[in-house]
Amino acid sequence: MAEESAEVRQLGRRAVVIGGSIAGMLAARVLSETFGEVIVLEADQPPEGMLPRKRVPQGHHSHLLLLSGQQVLDRLFPGFTGELVAAGSxxxxxxxxxxxxxxxxxxxxxxxxxxxxxxxRPFLEWHLRRRLGACRNVTVRYGAIVEGLVLTPGGDYVSAVKLREGRGGTEELSADFFVDASGAGSQSLQWLTGREPSAETTESxxxxxxxxxxxxxxxxxxxxxxxxxxxxxxxxxxxxxxxxxxxxxxxxxxxxxxxxxxxxxxxxxxxxxxxxxxxxxxxxxxxxxxxxxxxxxxxxxxAQQRRRPDRISRLPGRLVMLGDAYCRFDPIYGQGMSVAAMEAELLQRELSGLANGSGLDTLHRRYYRELVKLTDYPWEAALTEAFRHPAIPGDRPPGLRLKQWLTTKIYRASAKDELVYTRLVQAMNLTHAQSVLLHPSVLVRLLR
Ligand SMILES: Cc1cc2nc3c(=O)[nH]c(=O)nc-3n(C[C@H](O)[C@H](O)[C@H](O)COP(=O)(O)OP(=O)(O)OC[C@H]3O[C@@H](n4cnc5c(N)ncnc54)[C@H](O)[C@@H]3O)c2cc1C
The missing domain is CATH 3.30.9.100 (D-Amino Acid Oxidase; Chain A, domain 2)
Incomplete structure (x- = not known):
């Protein structure tokens, strides 16, 4: 456990995380296991207590932490949800x-x-910040705004970020690996490709x-x-x-x-x-x-938005996106923080599979392929509902009508049937694959 660990299995000397919110803190926790030091660059000023921050305005709004998110937080920070309850959750x-x-x-x-x-949301962030503070090799630099990336001369890898702190000029901070957790306004795809987002590279x-x-x-x-x-x-x-x-x-x-x-x-x-x-x-x-x-x-x-770096050939390596920087969901389903937590665990698995630091060069390709699979269900589940509205634009995927018919059946049955309701809540909480809703024990109840 990086919080108290004496040993770090090093894949590199330093990792840098852009953004110190939910996704950034979870990424930093994961990176602390495999890098000598982790520096989190956060544009906001240090938060004052448990209040919403200026650059995270959604922090004023109701947030639910799904069961899947609770489970990941307990794995990354053992005892975390118990601490939340003891503190008043x-x-x-x-x-x-x-x-x-x-x-x-x-x-x-x-x-x-x-x-x-x-x-x-500020209560949750405050407690996460406290636990991250116990990771000895993680530093958070507040008021540090990343304004661009530096690529190696051949353009193959990211080698540094350009950042501005306070009224000072721009400096470069080099590292062996980077995570962009800068939220829905992330610009790293533009910085990496030099192009504006297109329908091919950003689903919206x-x-x-x-x-x-x-x-x-x-x-x-x-x-x-x-x-x-x-x-x-x-x-x-x-x-x-x-x-x-x-x-x-x-x-x-x-x-x-x-x-x-x-x-x-x-x-x-x-x-x-x-x-x-x-x-x-x-x-x-x-x-x-x-x-x-x-x-x-x-x-x-x-908009609900998902970036698709997996579709870009020759994407520079050694940087990955995580959290809203990669995908912003319709917030009604309460998925954003929990999916960010699951993405952090995906990154952890990818990093732990590397024999040495040279594997960082191509990690982004595998990570993004897996990330599409991880986000497909929450992405589609929200759109299956949104696409019931004819004024919500977008290409309707094949089989949409059938899916909508089936989900209506499930919703109606769940009002009266405990098993169907339980399976629906498990799928919504992302603790179970959506296939739990297609299990014969559920299907047979839909026909009643
Ligand atoms: C109204 C609303 C309600 C929601 N309800 C829920 C809910 O119930 N449950 C749920 O799980 N999710 C919910 N979400 C989604 C959730 O808020 C996000 O998924 C979550 O905040 C993602 O965290 P993040 O760390 O990726 O991004 P953010 O929390 O947006 O944080 C990005 C961070 O990056 C920093 N940053 C940005 N640019 C830079 C830069 N250039 N340099 C340095 N730092 C930078 C920002 O200051 C910020 O701290 C809701 C969202 C909204 C809008």
Whole structure:
């Protein structure tokens, strides 16, 4: 374990990570096992406590950490989720504590043991930062903005980053390996190829998703509500709006309302109106009664986007993308942080398979091939739903109608059938392959 390890199996002297958010911290943890030192370059200033950061504005909004993400975090930082719970994260049972209105029906509630671990995004980041701080060979340089890459003379590999700190000029920082975890605004593909992104190198589906979030004092159950979380899902195309109420640390509750191809509800009036437009009154009733803790914050997610470096021939090596820099999902499914964690473990596996540092030259090719496979399911699952809306543009893949028919069947059956609901939650949490939904034990229940 790199946190306390005395020995590092060195593939190189130094690795550099661009971006010190969720993906960057997990990448740094993994790299600390195989590089003498790891330097994380983070453009933001050091965070003050558990507050959202300027360059991570989504940190104001409700975040769920899927079961798959919880499991990876516990493997990379043993005991991590126990620490979160001890510090105040809210543990709930997904199917038991969540009232979920989905495809015209309330799902039955029962205790399945499928755990939600609920904490605000800054709380999670703060605890990750603390654990990363115990990795002796990892340093985070705040206020360090990467502005470009330096390639070796033949253009085969990345050899350094160009970075600017404070008001100073640009300097170059060399390393043996680089991870770009700079989020959805990453520019490394342009820097590597000298070309603007094209449809070939960046898959992008315009979903026009709007979020508006506000926090409130107290928990739903304090006021006698028979649930701790509540979700009213969109049903495209008729019902593009959604609403979610989640319990968080320190006895606060987050409420998010939003819509596909809609407007973000920036004012009190618009927030209430959007809640009122949902097919069930619970979110509206809740926010009319509850005491707000702060302002309404909005966010627009124009597109679900996945970069495809695997399609670029002669891509310079020794740099890989991870997290939102590689793929930004429709956030409604809560996949981003957990997929970033799974990607960090993929990188760990690729690095551990190398006999020596020369393998770093071609690691990116294998990594990107595997990354496409890792992200295919969460990518397609979100688009299967988005493509129900005729105004969401994009090439419909073959078999889409059949998939949509099947998922509708699964959603409807899961409202009444414990096994189908459990399998759906396992697939959504990415702890199980989507094939669990096609198991005969599930299919036979869909025919009832
Ligand atoms: C509204 C909303 C709700 C979401 N809800 C969920 C959820 O419930 N569950 C979930 O798992 N995911 C959710 N997500 C997705 C999740 O926020 C992202 O997947 C996650 O933040 C990805 O982390 P990241 O480290 O890749 O990128 P980011 O968190 O975006 O961080 C990128 C970092 O790189 C730094 N950086 C950028 N450029 C440079 C540069 N040039 N030099 C140095 N540093 C740089 C930034 O300062 C930042 O710290 C949501 C997203 C949104 C927008």
């Amino acid at each position: 809210v543990e709930t049972d997904f199917t038991g504590d969540m009232a979920w209105y989905h495809f015209g029906e309330w799902k039955q509630r029962f205790r399945s043991g499928l755990r939600n671990l609920q904490q605000t 589906v315009r979903i026009g998703l709007c979020y508006a979030t506000r926090y409130y004092h107290g928990r739903p159950e304090d006021k006698g509500r028979p649930w701790r979380n509540l979700l009213i899902s969109s049903q495209l195309p008729e019902l593009p709006g959604f609403g979610v109420i989640l319990s968080y640390e320190d006895g606060k509750t987050g409420v998010t309302v939003g819509s596909y191809l809609g407007e973000a509800a920036a004012t009190e009036e618009a927030f209430l109106k959007q809640a009122q437009s949902l097919p069930q009154p619970h979110v509206y009733d809740y926010i009319r009664e509850a005491e707000p803790l702060g302002e309404i914050r909005t966010y627009r997610i124009p």
